[in-house]
Every structure is written in C-alpha cells, then in structure tokens.
Amino acid sequence: MAIDKITTPAVTDDSVTAAKINNDIISGTTALTSEPADTDEFLVSDAGTLKRIDYSLIKGGGITVADQWRVSADFTGAASPISSNLERVDTSGQGTIGSAMTVSSGVFTFPATGIYKIEFISQFTINDNTRYYINYIESSRNNGSSWTQISENASYIQQTDSNFTPQSLYTCSLFDCADTSNHKVRFRVLPVNTNTTTYGNTAHNETFFTFIRLGDT
Amino acid sequence: MNEQKYLNLALAQMHTGQWFGWKKDYTGDVRMAYENIILNDDTATMPSEAEVNAKIQQIKDAETNAATKKASGKQKLKDLGLDDDEIQALIGV
Numbered sequence: 582m583a584i585d586k587i588t589t590p591a592v593t594d595d596s597v598t599a600a601k602i603n604n605d606i607i608s609g610t611t612a613l614t615s616e617p618a619d620t621d622e623f624l625v626s627d628a629g630t631l632k633r634i635d636y637s638l639i640k641g642g643g644i645t646v647a648d649q650w651r652v653s654a655d656f657t658g659a660a661s662p663i664s665s666n667l668e669r670v671d672t673s674g675q676g677t678i679g680s681a682m683t684v685s686s687g688v689f690t691f692p693a694t695g696i697y698k699i700e701f702i703s704q705f706t707i708n709d710n711t712r713y714y715i716n717y718i719e720s721s722r723n724n725g726s727s728w729t730q731i732s733e734n735a736s737y738i739q740q741t742d743s744n745f746t747p748q749s750l751y752t753c754s755l756f757d758c759a760d761t762s763n764h765k766v767r768f769r770v771l772p773v774n775t776n777t778t779t780y781g782n783t784a785h786n787e788t789f790f791t792f793i794r795l796g797d798t
Numbered sequence: 799m800n801e802q803k804y805l806n807l808a809l810a811q812m813h814t815g816q817w818f819g820w821k822k823d824y825t826g827d828v829r830m831a832y833e834n835i836i837l838n839d840d841t842a843t844m845p846s847e848a849e850v851n852a853k854i855q856q857i858k859d860a861e862t863n864a865a866t867k868k869a870s871g872k873q874k875l876k877d878l879g880l881d882d883d884e885i886q887a888l889i890g891v
Contacts, residue, residue, distance in 0.1 A: 653819060653820060654806060654809070654810070654816070654818060654819045654820055654830075655806045655807055655809065655810035656810050656814075656815060656816040656817075657810045657811060657813070657814045657815070658814035658815055660815070660816060663816070664816065665816035665819060665838045666816055666819040666820075666838070706807070708857075708860060742864055742865070742868060742891075743864035743867065743868065744860070744861050744864045744865075745807070745857070745860075745861070775814060776811075778807060778810045778811060779810075780806075781806070782803075782806070782830070783820055783829045783830055784802075784828075784829070784830070
C-alpha cells in the first residue's frame with residue numbers, strides 16, 4: 582500500500598536526520614532581499630544542540646562613524662586649544678561614514694556613544710630650530726569644565742639648508758565616549774619656539790584629526 | 799611651495815595665533831587668496847595686499863639667500879683646500 586501522507590505519530594521525535602533533508606532546503610526558499618530585522622531568527626548548532634538566535638545578537642562589526650576634520654589655515658605659535666579654522670574634510674574624493682562630529686571653540690562633540698580611535702597629525706615648520714613641538718589630545722568628562730591630557734607626542738626641527746624646514750607629528754588615543762553631552766575632546770599644540778608655524782590648508786589635509794568609532798562603549 | 803602656500807605662510811608669520819582664516823563662500827578660483835582672507839581675532843587688523851606681498855617676498859628672498867650663502871660657503875671651503883668629500887663630511891652639502 583502506497584503511503585501518500587505522513588501522520589505525526591509516524592515521525593517520532595529526533596528521527597529526521599540531515600541525510601533526509603534535500604540540499605535545496607535553503608536555496609529553494611524565497612530570498613530575503615534586505616537586512617534582516619533584529620528579531621529575525623537563524624538556526625545554530627550550540628555544541629550540537631539545535632537552537633535559534635535573533636539577528637540582533639549576531640549582526641554588527643561594521644564601522645558606523647568615521648569622520649575627519651582639518652585646520653584650514655596656517656598659524657604661528659601655540660594653540661590651546663586649536664579653536665579656529667576647523668573644517669570637515671570636503672575635497673573631491675574625501676569621504677566620511679555616519680553622522681559628523683561637531684565642534685565649538687575647538688571642543689569636539691561625538692555623534693554617538695562608543696569607543697573611538699582619535700588621531701591627531703600636525704605638520705609644522707620654522708626658519709630656525711625648535712627644540713620641541715608637542716601635540717596633545719585632551720579629554721573632558723564634564724562638558725569642558727576640566728580637561729585631562731590623554732595623549733602627547735613631541736618632535737623637533739633642526740633647520741636644514743638654513744631655511745624653512747617642515748616636520749610632522751602623530752599622536753593617537755582610544756577614547757570612551759559614554760555620554761555625548763559630557764565626554765568631549767580637544768587638541769593643542771605647543772612649540773617651544775613661538776615662531777613655529779603649524780600648517781593648515783583648505784584644499785587638503787596638513788594638520789588634521791580623525792575619529793573612528795570602533796564599537797560600543 | 800606654490801603661491802597659495804606662500805600666502806598662507808606669510809600671513810601666519812605676520813602675527814601669532816589663529817588670527818586669520820578663509821571665507822567659506824569664497825570668490826575667485828581658489829579659497830586661499832588675498833581677497834578671501836577673514837579676521838578671526840578682533841585685535842588683528844587686515845594687512846594690505848602690498849604688506850602681504852612684501853612678506854611673501856621676504857620669505858622667498860630668505861630662501862634664495864640661504865641657497866646663495868650655501869654655495870658661496872662651499873666655494874670658500876674649496877678655496878681653503880678642502881675637497882668635495884671633506885666638505886660633504888663637514889657640512890653635509
């Protein structure tokens with residue numbers, strides 16, 4: 582007698598094995614053509630036990646904020662902080678990801694909480710020697726009422742060919758922004774020879790700041 | 799350096815601090831031009847174009863003079879009897 586219908590009692594628990602499943606069980610179904618909703622579910626083998634897991638628990642990993650700002654004009658001497666001529670990069674070919682940082686009087690505010698990598702690169706010059714030139718990244722946990730130095734790097738210029746001699750300097754820090762209203766950063770430069778000029782340019786990056794959100798706080 | 803960089807450097811060398819910047823809605827072909835200078839600092843005064851050009855020339859003259867002095871100094875060392883290798887070892891040129 583031919584069987585044209587399997588009734589529930591005929592299939593006992595745990596009796597359908599992988600060998601009984603056709604290879605088209607995934608490719609034969611309708612494709613989801615957009616990102617899954619957070620509550621969409623996936624099958625997973627949890628140490629051999631089949632379970633379901635929400636998409637919200639396995640998504641992520643991409644960069645959601647990558648922003649870059651630069652100083653748009655040269656200046657001479659110290660700046661504490663660098664507070665003027667700050668512009669978001671906008672030259673043809675330059676790009677950013679996500680919402681922008683905002684800045685007021687040199688104090689940068691983050692668009693979202695998270696752990697950020699902050700880079701500060703300055704280029705400077707002098708027609709002389711300068712024994713040191715220091716880059717600082719400073720952070721505040723109280724919306725600028727007080728500041729803490731979180732990164733510092735120093736370099737110098739020993740004049741070459743008796744002329745304006747350029748140099749560049751890099752400093753970097755990870756930063757935990759857990760509160761966008763209060764957790765801020767700013768940038769300083771301190772040349773010992775106050776005739777030192779820090780380069781800035783409207784057309785390309787010379788002295789600039791990069792903010793990349795690496796993940797959740 | 800191109801002319802825009804000379805202008806930028808000359809302005810920065812005229813006063814300390816971030817006293818000047820460039821108009822956002824600039825006119826002309828490039829933003830970094832005399833006509834697009836703005837003052838960030840209330841205490842700063844706008845230099846005349848002639849003053850800026852004089853500063854640019856001063857920077858260029860310093861570069862030329864440095865090159866001239868380097869050549870003449872090297873020649874004087876040669877006149878004293880040093881050969882090129884000795885001069886190179888001594889002053890790096």
